[in-house]
Amino acid sequence: MSxxxxxxxxxxxxxxxxxxxxAPARCFVxxxxxxxxxxxxxxxxxxxxxxxxxxxxxxxxDLGSRNGTFVNGELIGKRDPWHTSELAALQEQHEIxxxxxxxxxxxxxxxxxxxxxTPFEKASKELPPLPSL
Numbered sequence: 001m002s003x004x005x006x007x008x009x010x011x012x013x014x015x016x017x018x019x020x021x022x023a024p025a026r027c028f029v030x031x032x033x034x035x036x037x038x039x040x041x042x043x044x045x046x047x048x049x050x051x052x053x054x055x056x057x058x059x060x061x062d063l064g065s066r067n068g069t070f071v072n073g074e075l076i077g078k079r080d081p082w083h084t085s086e087l088a089a090l091q092e093q094h095e096i097x098x099x100x101x102x103x104x105x106x107x108x109x110x111x112x113x114x115x116x117x118t119p120f121e122k123a124s125k126e127l128p129p130l131p132s133l
Contacts (some may be wrong), residue, residue, distance in 0.1 A: 004021060026053070
């Protein structure tokens with residue numbers, strides 16, 4: 001299977017913007033300049049979460065953010081209040097598989113995931129006959 005993954009801003013500063021991935025990508029989401037999704041919001045950590053995309057699959061992992069990452073209203077990761085961001089980055093975080101329609105919340109930003117699966121096209125509708133032996 002091949003396919004595409006889309007990430008659309010449903011609520012927040014760039015409401016309506018959509019990014020479509022048809023090739024593998026790893027995208028950091030956060031306030032840092034190095035993030036592919038840079039969000040200038042004090043509720044979002046410098047490196048808040050990671051989207052690991054390999055169409056048609058998409059996974060998310062919180063990177064030890066202070067306020068946590070929510071998927072469909074459920075908290076999937078957050079660092080303990082006494083941990084620094086450096087210490088939180090060293091801890092193993094769980095990766096969550098996302099599906100079409102899932103919503104990711106980071107502060108007041110809400111992203112919606114879209115997944116489109118496309119089967120490989122057949123090279124030919126009929127197979128040629130096998131040679132006689």
